[in-house]
Amino acid sequence: ASDTLVAVTVQTINSLDLHRTGTNRASYQVAINSYDRLITFGSKTLEDGSVSFDYSKLEPELAESWTISDDGLTITFKLKPNAVFWDGSKVTAEDVKWSFDRAVSVGGFPSTQMKAGGLVRPDQFEAVDEETFVVKLDKPSKLSLPDLAVPVPFVINSKVAKEHATADDPWATEYLHTTPAGSGAYKVARWDSGQQIVYERFDEWAGGPLPKVRRIIVREVPSPATRRALIERGDVQVSFDIPDKDAAELAEKVKVYSTPIANTMHVVGLNYTFEPFQDPNVRKAIAYAIPYKDIFDTAAYGRGAPLWGGSETIEDTSWPRKSPYSHDMEKAKELLAASAYPDGFEVPLSISTDLASWMEPTALLIQESLGKLGIKTEIEKIPGANWRTAVLVEKRLPLHLENFGGWLDTPDYYFFWAYQEGNLFNSSNYRNEEIETLTSETLHMAQDDPEYAPKIKRMFEIAMDDLPRIPLYQPALNVAVNSADGYEFWFHRQLDVRSLTNVES
Amino acid sequence: MLTIKDLKVAFKTRRGDVQAVKGISFDLAKGERLGIVGESGSGKSVTSYALMRILDAGGRIKSGEAVYDGIDLKQAAERDMREIRGREISMIFQNPRAALNPIRKVGHQLEDVLRQHGRATRQNAKAKAIEALEAVKINEAAERYEAYPFELSGGMCQRVVIAIALACDPKLLIADEPTTGLDITTQKAVMDLVDDLVRAREMSSILITHDLGLASEYCDRIVVMKDGVIVEEGRPADLFSNPRHAYTRKLVDATPRRGASIRSLLPEDQRAPLAARTIGNSPMMEVVNLTKTYQGKSGPVYAVKGISFTIREGESVGLVGESGCGKSTTSSMIVRLLDPTSGHLLFRGEDIAKLPSENFSRHPLRQKIQMVFQDATDSLNPRHTARQSIAEPLKRLTGLKGAHLGERVEELAALTGLPSHLLDRFPHQLSGGQKARVGIARAIAPDPDLLILDEPTAALDVSIQAVVLNLLADLRARLGMSYLFVSHDLNVVRLLCDHVVVMKGGKVVEAGAVETVMDTPQNPYTRELLTAAPQAPARKTAA
Amino acid sequence: MARRSSATLNRILQAIPVLIGVVVISFILTRALPGDPAVQFAGAAATPESIEEVRRSLGLDKPLPEQFLIYVGDLLQGDLGQSVSTGRPVATELASRLPASLELTLSALILSCLIAVPLGVLAATRPGTWIDQLCRILVTAGVSLPTFFTGIVLIYVFYYLLGIAPSPLGRLDFIYLDPPRITGFFLIDAAIAGDLETWFGALKQLVLPATTLALFTLAPIARMTRAAMLSALAADYVRTARAAGLGPGMVLYGYAFRNALLPVVTTLGMVFSFVLGANVLVEKVFAWPGIGSYAVEALVVSDYAAVQGFVLAMALLFVILNLLIDLSYSLIDPRFGTSSK
Amino acid sequence: MSDTTLPPTVAERKTSSGALAHTIYVLRENPVTALSFAMFAFFIGSALLGPALVPYDPLQTNAANALQAPSWSHWFGTDNLGRDVFSRVIVATRLDLIISVSAVALSFVIGSVLGAVAGYRGGWLDVVLNRFLDTIMAFPLFVLAMGIVAALGNSISNIILATAIINIPFYARLVRAEVNIRREAGFTLAAKLAGNSDTRVLAFHIFPNALPPMMVQVSLNLGWAILNAAGLSFIGLGVRPPTPEWGIMVAEGANFIVSGEWWLALFPGLWLMLAVFTFNLMGDGLRDIVDPRRRT
Ligand SMILES: Nc1ncnc2c1ncn2[C@@H]1O[C@H](COP(=O)(O)OP(=O)(O)OP(=O)(O)O)[C@@H](O)[C@H]1O
Ligand SMILES: Nc1ncnc2c1ncn2[C@@H]1O[C@H](COP(=O)(O)OP(=O)(O)OP(=O)(O)O)[C@@H](O)[C@H]1O
Numbered sequence A: 001a002s003d004t005l006v007a008v009t010v011q012t013i014n015s016l017d018l019h020r021t022g023t024n025r026a027s028y029q030v031a032i033n034s035y036d037r038l039i040t041f042g043s044k045t046l047e048d049g050s051v052s053f054d055y056s057k058l059e060p061e062l063a064e065s066w067t068i069s070d071d072g073l074t075i076t077f078k079l080k081p082n083a084v085f086w087d088g089s090k091v092t093a094e095d096v097k098w099s100f101d102r103a104v105s106v107g108g109f110p111s112t113q114m115k116a117g118g119l120v121r122p123d124q125f126e127a128v129d130e131e132t133f134v135v136k137l138d139k140p141s142k143l144s145l146p147d148l149a150v151p152v153p154f155v156i157n158s159k160v161a162k163e164h165a166t167a168d169d170p171w172a173t174e175y176l177h178t179t180p181a182g183s184g185a186y187k188v189a190r191w192d193s194g195q196q197i198v199y200e201r202f203d204e205w206a207g208g209p210l211p212k213v214r215r216i217i218v219r220e221v222p223s224p225a226t227r228r229a230l231i232e233r234g235d236v237q238v239s240f241d242i243p244d245k246d247a248a249e250l251a252e253k254v255k256v257y258s259t260p261i262a263n264t265m266h267v268v269g270l271n272y273t274f275e276p277f278q279d280p281n282v283r284k285a286i287a288y289a290i291p292y293k294d295i296f297d298t299a300a301y302g303r304g305a306p307l308w309g310g311s312e313t314i315e316d317t318s319w320p321r322k323s324p325y326s327h328d329m330e331k332a333k334e335l336l337a338a339s340a341y342p343d344g345f346e347v348p349l350s351i352s353t354d355l356a357s358w359m360e361p362t363a364l365l366i367q368e369s370l371g372k373l374g375i376k377t378e379i380e381k382i383p384g385a386n387w388r389t390a391v392l393v394e395k396r397l398p399l400h401l402e403n404f405g406g407w408l409d410t411p412d413y414y415f416f417w418a419y420q421e422g423n424l425f426n427s428s429n430y431r432n433e434e435i436e437t438l439t440s441e442t443l444h445m446a447q448d449d450p451e452y453a454p455k456i457k458r459m460f461e462i463a464m465d466d467l468p469r470i471p472l473y474q475p476a477l478n479v480a481v482n483s484a485d486g487y488e489f490w491f492h493r494q495l496d497v498r499s500l501t502n503v504e505s
Numbered sequence B: 001m002l003t004i005k006d007l008k009v010a011f012k013t014r015r016g017d018v019q020a021v022k023g024i025s026f027d028l029a030k031g032e033r034l035g036i037v038g039e040s041g042s043g044k045s046v047t048s049y050a051l052m053r054i055l056d057a058g059g060r061i062k063s064g065e066a067v068y069d070g071i072d073l074k075q076a077a078e079r080d081m082r083e084i085r086g087r088e089i090s091m092i093f094q095n096p097r098a099a100l101n102p103i104r105k106v107g108h109q110l111e112d113v114l115r116q117h118g119r120a121t122r123q124n125a126k127a128k129a130i131e132a133l134e135a136v137k138i139n140e141a142a143e144r145y146e147a148y149p150f151e152l153s154g155g156m157c158q159r160v161v162i163a164i165a166l167a168c169d170p171k172l173l174i175a176d177e178p179t180t181g182l183d184i185t186t187q188k189a190v191m192d193l194v195d196d197l198v199r200a201r202e203m204s205s206i207l208i209t210h211d212l213g214l215a216s217e218y219c220d221r222i223v224v225m226k227d228g229v230i231v232e233e234g235r236p237a238d239l240f241s242n243p244r245h246a247y248t249r250k251l252v253d254a255t256p257r258r259g260a261s262i263r264s265l266l267p268e269d270q271r272a273p274l275a276a277r278t279i280g281n282s283p284m285m286e287v288v289n290l291t292k293t294y295q296g297k298s299g300p301v302y303a304v305k306g307i308s309f310t311i312r313e314g315e316s317v318g319l320v321g322e323s324g325c326g327k328s329t330t331s332s333m334i335v336r337l338l339d340p341t342s343g344h345l346l347f348r349g350e351d352i353a354k355l356p357s358e359n360f361s362r363h364p365l366r367q368k369i370q371m372v373f374q375d376a377t378d379s380l381n382p383r384h385t386a387r388q389s390i391a392e393p394l395k396r397l398t399g400l401k402g403a404h405l406g407e408r409v410e411e412l413a414a415l416t417g418l419p420s421h422l423l424d425r426f427p428h429q430l431s432g433g434q435k436a437r438v439g440i441a442r443a444i445a446p447d448p449d450l451l452i453l454d455e456p457t458a459a460l461d462v463s464i465q466a467v468v469l470n471l472l473a474d475l476r477a478r479l480g481m482s483y484l485f486v487s488h489d490l491n492v493v494r495l496l497c498d499h500v501v502v503m504k505g506g507k508v509v510e511a512g513a514v515e516t517v518m519d520t521p522q523n524p525y526t527r528e529l530l531t532a533a534p535q536a537p538a539r540k541t542a543a
Numbered sequence C: 001m002a003r004r005s006s007a008t009l010n011r012i013l014q015a016i017p018v019l020i021g022v023v024v025i026s027f028i029l030t031r032a033l034p035g036d037p038a039v040q041f042a043g044a045a046a047t048p049e050s051i052e053e054v055r056r057s058l059g060l061d062k063p064l065p066e067q068f069l070i071y072v073g074d075l076l077q078g079d080l081g082q083s084v085s086t087g088r089p090v091a092t093e094l095a096s097r098l099p100a101s102l103e104l105t106l107s108a109l110i111l112s113c114l115i116a117v118p119l120g121v122l123a124a125t126r127p128g129t130w131i132d133q134l135c136r137i138l139v140t141a142g143v144s145l146p147t148f149f150t151g152i153v154l155i156y157v158f159y160y161l162l163g164i165a166p167s168p169l170g171r172l173d174f175i176y177l178d179p180p181r182i183t184g185f186f187l188i189d190a191a192i193a194g195d196l197e198t199w200f201g202a203l204k205q206l207v208l209p210a211t212t213l214a215l216f217t218l219a220p221i222a223r224m225t226r227a228a229m230l231s232a233l234a235a236d237y238v239r240t241a242r243a244a245g246l247g248p249g250m251v252l253y254g255y256a257f258r259n260a261l262l263p264v265v266t267t268l269g270m271v272f273s274f275v276l277g278a279n280v281l282v283e284k285v286f287a288w289p290g291i292g293s294y295a296v297e298a299l300v301v302s303d304y305a306a307v308q309g310f311v312l313a314m315a316l317l318f319v320i321l322n323l324l325i326d327l328s329y330s331l332i333d334p335r336f337g338t339s340s341k
Numbered sequence D: 001m002s003d004t005t006l007p008p009t010v011a012e013r014k015t016s017s018g019a020l021a022h023t024i025y026v027l028r029e030n031p032v033t034a035l036s037f038a039m040f041a042f043f044i045g046s047a048l049l050g051p052a053l054v055p056y057d058p059l060q061t062n063a064a065n066a067l068q069a070p071s072w073s074h075w076f077g078t079d080n081l082g083r084d085v086f087s088r089v090i091v092a093t094r095l096d097l098i099i100s101v102s103a104v105a106l107s108f109v110i111g112s113v114l115g116a117v118a119g120y121r122g123g124w125l126d127v128v129l130n131r132f133l134d135t136i137m138a139f140p141l142f143v144l145a146m147g148i149v150a151a152l153g154n155s156i157s158n159i160i161l162a163t164a165i166i167n168i169p170f171y172a173r174l175v176r177a178e179v180n181i182r183r184e185a186g187f188t189l190a191a192k193l194a195g196n197s198d199t200r201v202l203a204f205h206i207f208p209n210a211l212p213p214m215m216v217q218v219s220l221n222l223g224w225a226i227l228n229a230a231g232l233s234f235i236g237l238g239v240r241p242p243t244p245e246w247g248i249m250v251a252e253g254a255n256f257i258v259s260g261e262w263w264l265a266l267f268p269g270l271w272l273m274l275a276v277f278t279f280n281l282m283g284d285g286l287r288d289i290v291d292p293r294r295r296t
């Protein structure tokens, strides 16, 4: 059975086509495992010996090589001549163009993500010949190339897709929804919605070294207790995205990888539309009242990275960074006394039922601590279906927990989404003129630009002083493996099965 | 053939052992027909169950012996008992419909027995079963074989039960009140059938009944039981003409028979003279063309088809007829619990048929027309004590409260002979006779002028029936009420009523003064009713 | 026969208003669910415009009465709609998941009956004894535990600690292939295909979840069997049968038990629909790809079509179940259809 | 004056002491019933006094002391936030009893009224009610409860409401049947003859007779209500944290079983089971107590 590997996850795949509207996060793994992009990120070994993607290294996948024009506006890709789709047909620049056109045209998340790299219109893409593909940018951006390595711009077999396209459905979303047509390392042998997806290796894969395992089954098991039992007993080889607690405890029995998720933070959001939170002293009082260590221990079981008690001075641009605040009730009391609300106030503390595993203990600890300051909170559990609407779209929750993470691993990218006014993850309705300009300036600026670091540091300073979001900790993605190897962490938080191998125990 | 010596049967209950049979002895000769009579609870049924060893869980034969044909029924192994049951001794029960498995074809139930005792094989079982059905004179036996009990009438069910009992030619047949619940005419047919079969097959039989008349007609010898012991035994004629034991005397006296007066039903020492009463000439209730139809599946069903009669002030009218002839429907309409389809009910000239029954409870006349129900148990709210039941109409209709209410209830209890310490009991804690008294006390509580009595004694033992009938007669005289007395027993009607109305199929077939109708019945149906009733021989010493 | 079929027809007619009621209530209920399916569906990083676009494409911009009419119109054409979250037609989804739930539920009920009915008969033949009390305590204990708790404990003991049970991974371990689909019931399909190995594989997976559900259903069945047997044994016809010399087996089973079966069948029907509801939790614990877990997911994300389709399917099942009960009633009881109602 | 009012009071006292004696008798007769009533008394006691007696504040977290196994200082151990499980289990009694008792009371009242009116009036009213109840029953009940709670929001009152709604058919059907068979009973007619209006007859004469079988239903439903709340908690639709409630504690604790922290789920589960067990076993006893026919 060593040519088969079984992984279990909690999530349900609801489509095999990432571009389709309504496709959920779990389904991104199909785009990764069954499709190829032009380029991908390299990998690096972290201090704890685990392997992670490397944002600073771009490597070829379908592209053999690429060149950037001097003005930074034209990127020319040479495709691998031996790259073929599952049906044996050659991967051509035409396929790439069709796929990219699709990504920017279907709207919704894929188009938004493409836009982050400055890719918005089909006329930006050109298939020069069979193996040459050109991307034209409106302005140079450091995000453009990395954005081509995220799961979204995957390459579809356009001949097959077009056969199934209709006037109503020019991008063949109905067909690709259930039948992938790619060139990726693994074909989808079967997909039982709500149960499992079975991958089977594509032996002519040209995107990288041929995977070792022939068949990989990803089963959906909703109960965490069941998943834990399965991995402990070795009936499955990989348990993906396990709770922090299990990670902490399983580490003694099986191999557990806990990688702090790049560019992601768990934060407390203080909504500026809620009057008391407009008072800086109140915000700081809250920041000092939060029992960070207790939260990190009970909600995250010490998995991930602490984001409190950092130094006041900002030396580098690494992000996420520790805030200068730590648990200090005396200071909190002083600050609140100095505020316009010395006797405290009442505020609901909102969490999502779907994310209750970390939000609930965190909220309880915060509730208790704020209670000591005289800030009375009632915990409001918002159904998962409502959460996005309430926290991100309507941005109406005064005090809430939030967990945005950016795929593109730069601080400016995070600030763009979470601190710039009107953007989705700015759930605090925060607006600061300086931040607005700094984000716009740095978003596309190259990281080695001499102006970059000072601006970023200034952004950090303002954010930590204004505190629309109080960082708690950087969460970890936990994966347990038993009799398997080759796990690699990815920013997109999906299981990349291509590198997995079986280990006979 | 059967010898019983000092048989004692006891039941284990929540409150310790109950001695149901306290040492009885009797013999039964071959071909003899024995009757066991006695009031309810005297141990008649338990004796027969003990013989068959089919006592309920918790019941056991404590001592004594029962020997059948040389076999000790007390000691015999269960396996041997199974052989005896059905083949040697068999039984038929009261309430034939319940005695048959409701979801099994009657033919199959017969086959079960035949095959159990090896009287039939798989191949010939059906033929034998049909044969057995023919033996009990069921017409179209072959078709009845396929019938389920619910598709048969009560009389036919009893015939099937008899067929089952006699299928394996037993030597002894025990019949435990085989005709209760059957119409008087059906009763006669069934009893005649059993008697014929028993005689023809030269079987012995034991007939258990509380009807002395029935016992004397169908038995060679009678034992009288009371409280688990045999108080007297003898040939029917002797027993009736010269009862020795006080209890037998009471029983014989209480049995209504031709020519007896109502007081003569009571033991001699209680026969106080009846107070005189007057019957007015003015009509109190005129029933005119009363009709009730129900909407059946196939067209209207006439329960009552345009009957008319009159009840005068102070008069008692009897309403007789067999089951289903419309007696209860008529009385329900008169008492305004049911709306007639058409017709008039003139109560002292006022047509109360027009008033909807729903609102009649608030009408001033409600107080004037009251009713005593057939089944005393069913008519008392099981959650109310006797006191609450009697007080209910007083509170609602007369507005009595507090101490006055309490006094009045006690007074009514005294009037109906209900000991006042029983007033705080629940119905299930009262005997049948006591419950009947509560029902009567409740009905007379608001001082009605017209009392409708729907078979008030049907569920009672004869001796209690005698007491209740006398109580009713006394009350009538004291309170000057008029009665509409519903019954299927002409003998009882004659005792209490001045006038009688005979119904059949929703129509009046004959009406007139009681003596006239009973002595010179004009209608064949009335005559049939009269001859079907078993006649108890008159007691010599009867007054 | 005519009487029976007309009674059955009557039942079918009675089911129509029920189904209409279910359609209306489920429609109203889903619209009352929190959460905006358009936002949910538009996915991460959606703009207000794309949300509006999704809303239009789902037909959610129309007024409710119009949405209802459209829904009913589709229903009448046999179209249950598309599940927003899985992107598949609800009918397909139900067709693949319903057999899983039914197989589980039926196995649980059969198991439960095999234990509870004899237990009830045993208790009824010895009322008031310690055996009776013990039965009562045992079955009551079974119904006192939340099913998800029992399920997890069973997994912990029999899979995790003892390793006797197979891994709780749904209907079939991944070493087996699904049997060719005929009925959707793995046990039946595997038997038809003559694939003994798969049959045992499917059976093994069934044991724990079916036991979990069966434990929960012992009490009502045993209780009803006991009560029905007690009253049947006290009935006059049983006395007649005994007086006629019939053997104890014939009396107990041929006479008393067959009569006691009537109320037991009614209870079974109730328990069945109850268990179908309770499935939701057990399916979650055992990763069972049934209709219950589907409903929970759909409810959580306000997937209107899926929830409505699920409820409607359950209601139909309920109606069919009642017809089956009537049918078995009419087989057991010749009186069926004679009295009104 | 004083002695004229005496007789009724004496009588009243007699019946009420009769009721007490009857209760004692029923309890004595069946040891299992007696045991269940004793356990019920215990639960009532912990609901009333529990919050005052428990050793720790059930909401007080203590991260340093999280997930401690049972010990002398924490009899039932501590949970993932270091809260004392024993205190939480005991304090939860009140809320759980409130949920189950009020849900059952609500469905009892609504079901009784609907069933009684339909059973008594019959006709189209009866037909309509029957179809309505069928409609509710046609929903998988737990899913209906889920839907209601999801739609209205997960507050305690909505959990109670949802539980009540799914139980209404059971009461309504039972009462309907019981009323229907007594609609033409002798004592009903007698009550009408005694001058009672239909409403009075129904409310004071017929309905009380349906109480004994309803008591059995009540006892079963009290248990179901708690299980139902627990199930809702398991799928995230339970009461709000940090309120202690058995169902939510079992549901959350269940995920800790495999990791070895069995006490998180076991003790609340045990309490929940005991409570449901108690309620279920009480049924027959309750029925016998409200049934005067059992009096001797
Ligand atoms: N199963 C039982 N448990 C306890 N006591 C019983 C049981 N069966 C009968 N008895 C008692 O035995 C006594 C005799 O009952 P039995 O049925 O023989 O009376 P009966 O003469 O047949 O009366 P009826 O004319 O009403 O049929 C009664 O007092 C009754 O209380
Ligand atoms: N509610 C009803 N619907 C249809 N038919 C009815 C109804 N009530 C009575 N009947 C019919 O009316 C007829 C008369 O019934 P009723 O009860 O008056 O008879 P009865 O003389 O009192 O008989 P019994 O001696 O058995 O009490 C019967 O044939 C019965 O079937």
Ligand SMILES: [Mg+2]
Pocket: B044, B045, B046, B176
């Ligand atoms: Mg008897």
Ligand SMILES: [Mg+2]
Pocket: B327, B328, B329
């Ligand atoms: Mg009558």
